[in-house]
Amino acid sequence: MKMVIAVVQDQDSNRLSNALTQADFRATKLASTGGFLRAGNTTFLVGTNDDNVPSLLQLIRDNCRARDQLVAPISPMGGNADAYIPYPVEVEVGGATVFVLPIEQFHHF
Amino acid sequence: MKMVIAVVQDQDSNRLSNALTQADFRATKLASTGGFLRAGNTTFLVGTNDDNVPSLLQLIRDNCRARDQLVAPISPMGGNADAYIPYPVEVEVGGATVFVLPIEQFHHF
Amino acid sequence: MKMVIAVVQDQDSNRLSNALTQADFRATKLASTGGFLRAGNTTFLVGTNDDNVPSLLQLIRDNCRARDQLVAPISPMGGNADAYIPYPVEVEVGGATVFVLPIEQFHHF
Numbered sequence: 001m002k003m004v005i006a007v008v009q010d011q012d013s014n015r016l017s018n019a020l021t022q023a024d025f026r027a028t029k030l031a032s033t034g035g036f037l038r039a040g041n042t043t044f045l046v047g048t049n050d051d052n053v054p055s056l057l058q059l060i061r062d063n064c065r066a067r068d069q070l071v072a073p074i075s076p077m078g079g080n081a082d083a084y085i086p087y088p089v090e091v092e093v094g095g096a097t098v099f100v101l102p103i104e105q106f107h108h109f
Numbered sequence: 110m111k112m113v114i115a116v117v118q119d120q121d122s123n124r125l126s127n128a129l130t131q132a133d134f135r136a137t138k139l140a141s142t143g144g145f146l147r148a149g150n151t152t153f154l155v156g157t158n159d160d161n162v163p164s165l166l167q168l169i170r171d172n173c174r175a176r177d178q179l180v181a182p183i184s185p186m187g188g189n190a191d192a193y194i195p196y197p198v199e200v201e202v203g204g205a206t207v208f209v210l211p212i213e214q215f216h217h218f
Numbered sequence: 219m220k221m222v223i224a225v226v227q228d229q230d231s232n233r234l235s236n237a238l239t240q241a242d243f244r245a246t247k248l249a250s251t252g253g254f255l256r257a258g259n260t261t262f263l264v265g266t267n268d269d270n271v272p273s274l275l276q277l278i279r280d281n282c283r284a285r286d287q288l289v290a291p292i293s294p295m296g297g298n299a300d301a302y303i304p305y306p307v308e309v310e311v312g313g314a315t316v317f318v319l320p321i322e323q324f325h326h327f
């Protein structure tokens with residue numbers, strides 16, 4: 001039995017949640033901030049059998065992997081529009097930091 | 110030394126909190142949602158000596174065990190009252206999911 | 219690789235956060251309450267190499283150690299001011315409760 005702790009960006013949190021439920025993993029979600037990833041993330045706690053750890057990790061990777069995304073930059077307020085053409089820029093979004101911890105006992109009351 | 114992580118329903122959270130304090134266990138509480146239990150739960154982190162793990166588990170079981178409860182069902186809004194008699198229904202409430210993890214070091218600064 | 223879980227008072231949380239960033243530790247922060255310390259605390263999750271655990275612990279100690287602080291007591295509302303001279307009183311603030319847990323796997327997607 002393992003405890004998998006995954007810190008993922010908020011924008012991937014719902015998709016991961018649904019994917020976990022569909023795959024019969026039970027997760028507890030905690031609102032968290034900062035650090036491993038940019039502010040605004042969710043910490044998932046998932047208890048699982050040793051045998052299921054690889055498929056859980058694959059599921060987290062599939063739903064939360066860091067990837068580049070084109071975003072429209074914020075135009076300067078009241079700026080000279082002629083002097084500033086807001087090309088979309090590529091930013092990295094997503095990403096997950098995952099820890100697998102040993103569990104000595106698991107109970108369900 | 111062990112770290113006991115217990116996810117319990119919000120309705121049992123205060124009672125467990127008080128029981129832990131009375132038994133001299135120190136717990137940190139985190140608001141959490143979903144997964145192991147229905148949405149709206151509390152995650153307790155409790156550090157304790159190995160010898161006290163059994164009594165801590167018993168205390169969690171005593172205060173959070175899943176049990177059936179009669180609840181009045183919600184009447185359908187503006188429905189035909191004659192056609193729908195709201196008998197109380199039995200639902201399972203409570204329940205705790207508990208993990209016991211090994212700790213390599215404990216410090217108090 | 220270790221997971222260091224530190225519960226610290228809210229008043230020390232920002233200072234610790236900055237110190238961790240400066241020392242290149244990545245932390246995830248969770249709002250927490252009660253238990254180990256007086257209500258209103260922050261739980262830090264920090265993953266780190268074994269070699270860096272001592273300097274991480276020292277950094278937590280330096281920024282969060284329990285210490286005495288003089289605080290102005292609250293004057294009784296509408297009380298007889300002559301009968302009550304509000305000398306500052308010394309209270310203990312800060313303090314950190316820290317757990318070091320083993321990690322079996324670490325992944326960054």
Ligand code: NI
Nearest residue numbers: 066095326327
């Ligand atoms: Ni990254």
Ligand code: NI
Nearest residue numbers: 108109175204
């Ligand atoms: Ni259950």
Ligand code: NI
Nearest residue numbers: 217218284313
């Ligand atoms: Ni103390």
